[in-house]
Amino acid sequence: MRKLLISCAIFMMGSMAFADKFVGPAGCGLGQMLLGGKKMQTLASTTNASFYSQFFGITSGTSGCKEGASSAELNNFLDVNQYALATEASKGEGESIQTLAEILGCSDSANLAKVLKQGYSSIFHAPSLSVEEIGSGILNQIEANKLQGECTRV
Amino acid sequence: MAFLIKLKRISYKASAHAYSFLTIFLSKKREPVGSLFFCVFFFCSSAFAQVEADQTEYLKLEPIWSDVLKQSNQKGLAFDSEWLQLLHMTCSGSDCKSLEDGIQFFISKEGRKNPKQELEATIKAFENNTLLTMNAAKVQQNARCQYPARLSFLAKHTGGWSYQALLAGCKDYQNYREKLGTEVIKLVFSSYYLNNPSSAFGHSFLKVSKFRKQNDHSVKSDLLDYGINYAAIPTTSNALLYGVMGMVGGFRGEYAKIPYYFKVREYSDYESRDLWEYPLKLRESEKNLFLEHLWEMGQAAFDYFYFDENCSYYILRVLDVAAPRYKVLEGLPPWIIPIDTIKQAIQKGMVDLDHIGFRPSLSTIVSKRYNLLNDDEKSLFHEFRGLEKSQIKGITAPALDAVLDDFDMQNLDGLIKKDPSTLKKKHVALLTRSQMESDHEKKIAGILRRKPSNAPHESHESMRWTLGYRGLDLENSFKEHQGILGVRVALHDFLDPVFGMPTYSRLEMMLAEFYIDNKGHRIHLERLRLVGIEARNSFGPLWHKPLWQIDMGFDRIRDPRCFNCLAGGMIGGIGISKNFTKSFVFQPYAKMNIALQYADAIESGFTYDYWGEAGLRVNTPSDFNFMFASQVKFYEDRFKEFYYRHLVGIQLPFSKNLGIRLQGVKSPYEFQAQAAIAYYH
Numbered sequence: 001m002r003k004l005l006i007s008c009a010i011f012m013m014g015s016m017a018f019a020d021k022f023v024g025p026a027g028c029g030l031g032q033m034l035l036g037g038k039k040m041q042t043l044a045s046t047t048n049a050s051f052y053s054q055f056f057g058i059t060s061g062t063s064g065c066k067e068g069a070s071s072a073e074l075n076n077f078l079d080v081n082q083y084a085l086a087t088e089a090s091k092g093e094g095e096s097i098q099t100l101a102e103i104l105g106c107s108d109s110a111n112l113a114k115v116l117k118q119g120y121s122s123i124f125h126a127p128s129l130s131v132e133e134i135g136s137g138i139l140n141q142i143e144a145n146k147l148q149g150e151c152t153r154v
Numbered sequence: 155m156a157f158l159i160k161l162k163r164i165s166y167k168a169s170a171h172a173y174s175f176l177t178i179f180l181s182k183k184r185e186p187v188g189s190l191f192f193c194v195f196f197f198c199s200s201a202f203a204q205v206e207a208d209q210t211e212y213l214k215l216e217p218i219w220s221d222v223l224k225q226s227n228q229k230g231l232a233f234d235s236e237w238l239q240l241l242h243m244t245c246s247g248s249d250c251k252s253l254e255d256g257i258q259f260f261i262s263k264e265g266r267k268n269p270k271q272e273l274e275a276t277i278k279a280f281e282n283n284t285l286l287t288m289n290a291a292k293v294q295q296n297a298r299c300q301y302p303a304r305l306s307f308l309a310k311h312t313g314g315w316s317y318q319a320l321l322a323g324c325k326d327y328q329n330y331r332e333k334l335g336t337e338v339i340k341l342v343f344s345s346y347y348l349n350n351p352s353s354a355f356g357h358s359f360l361k362v363s364k365f366r367k368q369n370d371h372s373v374k375s376d377l378l379d380y381g382i383n384y385a386a387i388p389t390t391s392n393a394l395l396y397g398v399m400g401m402v403g404g405f406r407g408e409y410a411k412i413p414y415y416f417k418v419r420e421y422s423d424y425e426s427r428d429l430w431e432y433p434l435k436l437r438e439s440e441k442n443l444f445l446e447h448l449w450e451m452g453q454a455a456f457d458y459f460y461f462d463e464n465c466s467y468y469i470l471r472v473l474d475v476a477a478p479r480y481k482v483l484e485g486l487p488p489w490i491i492p493i494d495t496i497k498q499a500i501q502k503g504m505v506d507l508d509h510i511g512f513r514p515s516l517s518t519i520v521s522k523r524y525n526l527l528n529d530d531e532k533s534l535f536h537e538f539r540g541l542e543k544s545q546i547k548g549i550t551a552p553a554l555d556a557v558l559d560d561f562d563m564q565n566l567d568g569l570i571k572k573d574p575s576t577l578k579k580k581h582v583a584l585l586t587r588s589q590m591e592s593d594h595e596k597k598i599a600g601i602l603r604r605k606p607s608n609a610p611h612e613s614h615e616s617m618r619w620t621l622g623y624r625g626l627d628l629e630n631s632f633k634e635h636q637g638i639l640g641v642r643v644a645l646h647d648f649l650d651p652v653f654g655m656p657t658y659s660r661l662e663m664m665l666a667e668f669y670i671d672n673k674g675h676r677i678h679l680e681r682l683r684l685v686g687i688e689a690r691n692s693f694g695p696l697w698h699k700p701l702w703q704i705d706m707g708f709d710r711i712r713d714p715r716c717f718n719c720l721a722g723g724m725i726g727g728i729g730i731s732k733n734f735t736k737s738f739v740f741q742p743y744a745k746m747n748i749a750l751q752y753a754d755a756i757e758s759g760f761t762y763d764y765w766g767e768a769g770l771r772v773n774t775p776s777d778f779n780f781m782f783a784s785q786v787k788f789y790e791d792r793f794k795e796f797y798y799r800h801l802v803g804i805q806l807p808f809s810k811n812l813g814i815r816l817q818g819v820k821s822p823y824e825f826q827a828q829a830a831i832a833y834y835h
Contacts, residue, residue, distance in 0.1 A: 058452030
């Protein structure tokens with residue numbers, strides 16, 4: 001049965017979270033997607049696929065992103081989670097740090113957390129940092145604290 | 155005949171092994187002697203398969219495709235229920251039709267209506283390693299790689315041959331399987347959030363988790379899991395066209411896989427919605443089939459209808475294909491809101507109720523952090539809130555943590571858009587925090603993540619029927635007793651049981667109330683509410699959101715404009731409200747309302763009225779509901795002719811889904827007293 005406009009709109013909007021997304025220059029620009037429909041921009045897409053399918057399609061890989069497969073995972077994660085990660089790093093504790101440990105193949109996320117807190121001002125040395133800067137800052141701290149042994153995917 | 159086929163197979167294998175044995179023997183590479191013997195004598199292929207890459211073609215366990223075709227004809231596999239499920243097809247006799255709309259989903263021309271043709275085309279494509287073009291990324295892929303579930307189906311029903319080896323070379327598919335593990339699949343419900351109308355009724359999706367070794371004693375994080383969503387891909391941003399197209403199936407719907415950390419940021423941080431996770435009881439083979447079929451569905455497209463076939467339905471549909479033993483779609487009402495997906499799965503026995511997970515929204519976390527602060531820290535929180543101060547000094551870690559999360563919540567837009575002043579404030583505060591040592595965070599981690607005592611699946615059922623009796627006395631008109639009948643499709647008002655429902659919200663859709671007069675026994679419409687939403691946000695100390703309300707539909711006007719005429723239109727309201735208790739509801743409120751309506755019976759047709767309303771709402775721990783309100787009503791430009799209208803309501807629960815509702819209305823023009831049974835189902 002076809003039902004009423006308003007109620008449909010209410011359900012519909014909840015599921016249409018990803019229409020017309022904006023892709024930023026860095027990586028996949030996943031972070032920008034959180035802005036949702038508030039930011040309607042034309043997208044530079046080389047295929048006829050919807051933007052949504054490009055990044056979130058079941059059959060898509062990381063083909064929409066410019067980097068190679070290995071760094072894309074880290075960069076996408078940082079792009080979306082950088083604010084939570086910064087907060088947790090300042091406390092030396094948290095879920096995003098555990099996830100980062102998993103991405104980097106670190107066996108003990110508590111050690112990684114300590115390193116991030118101690119090196120906080122070195123990593124997050126400026127209010128606005130790119131994803132690449134944060135990534136290399138973290139990797140530098142890992143090396144400086146001789147944690148590479150523990151983190152196999154660095 | 156079967157024996158000959160088997161013999162053929164064995165001899166084929168034997169010659170392949172012999173060939174590779176010979177080449178190994180003659181080539182420079184040497185396998186350890188033991189394994190050589192083992193393989194030759196027991197026809198094991200794997201050790202040899204790796205050695206000479208060129209020869210592996212012979213060692214893949216290729217079935218004999220003509221045999222597969224033959225068996226499928228003999229067994230009538232084209233009309234096997236599993237095959238029809240994979241095609242999303244229903245057949246009445248030999249008249250078949252698939253829900254699947256995308257042309258790319260079918261290999262054969264008539265595949266959408268002809269399961270036999272599709273089966274034969276599939277077998278042929280598998281046999282010939284046909285390259286097919288995938289819809290989305292225009293990438294060509296081997297048919298086998300594109301339809302792993304179909305391959306699995308054929309393997310199972312035509313001799314039980316192993317199909318996994320045939321998929322080993324499918325890079326994209328294997329990559330997908332590596333990312334989306336099958337440790338556990340969960341149904342996730344993101345809770346109601348009225349302050350964003352599109353989130354009002356919640357949302358449901360699936361979450362697929364990989365097996366994770368727990369290295370340290372910390373909680374396993376699930377941010378790298380994947381959320382499986384079904385969403386419409388709108389092709390227009392025009393609001394009206396969007397609404398219409400959505401209704402008539404003008405949009406395509408697609409499945410998507412989204413990194414869970416993204417969904418967490420979206421729901422938990424951005425939209426302040428708690429996430430409830432319901433693990434599903436699935437066998438390994440079912441989880442496997444789920445992922446195989448989801449891959450096939452990746453290039454599928456369906457007409458997206460708002461109601462019948464919306465996101466909730468398609469989530470259950472994939473589960474139904476994977477685990478048909480639960481019959482999860484059976485008995486599903488045509489209208490389905492997200493929480494009903496969860497309730498349906500629970501009712502069919504699919505959910506592991508002992509391991510329900512909970513992820514608090516950022517809003518919930520901020521509230522909890524705030525409530526854990528002592529009085530001094532609370533003052534510090536308010537002092538530093540918003541991080542306006544250039545120096546963060548004299549604040550404790552717990553208070554600062556609360557300020558930081560609150561800041562993130564209020565400024566997520568600014569952070570993502572990289573607004574310089576927002577980033578600067580955060581930067582200064584975090585540098586300060588990095589120099590503080592505190593174990594407070596570790597101590598409260600458990601409290602922050604703790605599940606609330608009432609879960610959304612425990613709420614009353616979505617639909618409500620009311621049956622009762624009332625006395626209606628309209629001044630200058632009539633006075634009589636009437637039977638009343640009401641039905642509401644969804645979901646909740648302030649007298650319905652609160653358990654499992656959002657405490658401060660009224661969310662109504664398609665409410666119709668009728669009365670039967672006791673003279674001519676005719677049925678009259680009392681009211682028709684198409685949609686009604688009211689958020690009675692509790693004001694302070696943390697959040698300062700107003701009360702707001704919007705209703706659309708038809709009501710009876712009972713004042714000098716017209717006595718008892720039906721008018722259609724909109725009602726809006728704004729005000730303030732506060733709950734003065736912690737564990738239950740004692741919530742006075744005050745608001746201003748305006749109604750804009752059209753009534754045939756009124757001379758001018760269009761009419762408006764407005765009123766101020768103050769009232770009290772109480773909900774006790776035993777889910778007894780009480781409300782009382784007084785309105786000062788004006789209509790049109792008759793300011794001097796205001797009048798008072800009082801409302802009272804009580805609902806006493808017999809059980810979660812049954813209660814008795816008593817209501818009364820008193821104004822100079824109307825007196826009503828009604829008693830009804832409320833039944834939720």
